[in-house]
Amino acid sequence: MLSKRASTITPSITLGISSKVKELKAKGETIINLSIGEPDFLTPDKVKEAGKKAIDDNITKYDAASGNLELKKAICEKLEKENGLHYDTDQVVISSGAKHSITNALLATINPGDEVLIPIPYWVSYPEMVRLVGGEPILVQTKKENGFKVTLEDIEPHLSDKTRMIILTNPSNPTGNVFNKEELQKLVGALVEKNILILADEIYERVVYDEPFTSIPTLSEDIYNHTILINGLSKSASMTGWRLGYSASNKELAKAMGSIQSHLTSHPSTITQAASITALRQCDEEIKHMVATYKERRDLILDFFKDWGRLDIIPPVGAFYVFVDIGPLAEKIKEDSLSLKVCDDMIEEHKVAFVPGIGFGQDDFLRLSYAASLEDIKEGLKRFKTYVENLLED
Ligand SMILES: Cc1ncc(COP(=O)(O)O)c(C=O)c1O
Structure with missing residues (x-):
């Protein structure tokens, strides 16, 4: 009954953890959830008000397929002011979440059999998305000593005449690491010279702590023309459920993505789009407060x-994740998957949820999310330490 495509798709490991947490909570257990991939802040009040007003003002009819013009203007203003990037409104396509923007970008560029480079550790959905559009995900192992930031050296053995694109996530989910300008220049410059497209997923770009953030298309005109920039409001404005993502690219690609979207979903909810104008133009203070709070938690975890x-x-x-090396536990745990076993033990015995690194292609690590209260983070870390110490002393 199923298509080949559907029969090979694997469920998201992060959503699997969420179901497990829900199941245990339903049984009355208290779980410290450090597995969450969304901000623990509420959507700013101003944004909620703008959404309610949009309903009262009857902004409830179809709009332009590639997105509302005023919102596109707000996105262009943001890109100019915060990232030093100039885009015209017809280079922007607004979608139902960054996930959908990425899907549009892949549908617009990938032919069956085209190879897409995906550095490990990767965000869980990329390989499946590439497969869904008929492409071939080429997983590229990166090195712990480089903070898992992919280098040209890592990539070179994987290049072929079918290489069409690389997906770069900056800041990274799951590592929280961020490329600096020089690293990007060297890496992206060389790839673009080979005519490889760059899918730059910068969804966590507002959550950066110690260094200025470099957006990939700022690097050169050639890089700008070869890059599809992905961003959205899920993480920056705490709007995960509203579903608002966008892409910015050259006009030819933007036009193609808009046409694809027009046949699939038309456009994101008009109510969400109206609220997003407020999120982009009026929520700077709220976002700064969220980032300052994440930084306080990050510092505590580092200490x-x-x-x-x-x-x-x-x-x-950057982002709100810590990637923890659990490799030393392998001498005590002889299971097929180290990270699954450790995360299973932690949730079953210690009631703390993490995401196993195997979901990101890196089984000797786990991901801790600090989109959680300081209290929960401290208690979760304390229990994790107890677990590790007991295991290693056995
Ligand atoms: C790296 C990365 N890209 C994209 C997304 C998807 O964002 P959205 O909720 O806007 O679809 C996520 C969400 O977890 C993410 O971590």
Whole structure:
């Protein structure tokens, strides 16, 4: 009954963890959830008000397929002001979440059999999305000593005449690491010279702590023309459920993505789009407050791992995740998947949820999300330390 496409698709491991947490909570258990991939803040009140007003003002009819013009203007203003990027409104396509923007981008560029480079560790959905559009995901192992930031050296053995695109996530989910300008220049410059397209997923770009953020299309005109920039409001404005993502690219690609979207979903909800104009133009303070709060939590976690001194982490510079090296536990755990076993033990025995690194292609790590209260983070870390110490002393 199923298409080949549907029969090979695997369910999202992160959603699997969420179901497990829900199942345990339904049984009356209290779970410390450090597995969550969404901000723990509410959508700013101003945005909610704008959404309600849109309903009262009857902004409830079809709009332009590639997105509302006023919202496109607000996106162009944001890109100019915050990222130093100039785009015209006809280079922007607004979709129902960054996930949908990425799907449009792949549908517009990937032919069956085209190869798409995806550095490991990767965000769980990329390989499946590439397969869904008929492309071939080429997984590229990166190195812990480089903070898992992919280098040209990592990529070179995987290049072929079918290489069409690379997906770069900056800041990274799951590592929280961020490329600096020089690293990007070297890497992206060389790939674009080979006519490889860059899908730049910058959804966490507002959540960066220590360094200025470099948006990939700012690097050169050639890079700008070869890049499909992906962003959205899920993470920055805490609007995950509203579903608002966008792409910015050259006009030819934007036109194609708009046409594809016109036949699939038309456009995101008009109510969401109206509220998003407010999120982009009036929520700077709220976003700064969220980022300052994440930074406080990040600092606490850095101190915890430094004081403990038992396990390494990739020191996070952005997003709200810490990637923890559980490799040393392999001497005690002889299961097929180290990270699944550790995360299973943590949730079953210690009531703390993490995401196993295997979901990101890196089984000797786990992902801790600090989109959670300081209290929960402290308690979750304490229980994790107890688990690790007991295991290693056995
Ligand atoms: C790297 C990355 N890209 C894209 C998305 C999807 O964002 P959206 O909720 O806007 O579809 C996520 C969500 O977790 C993500 O982590």
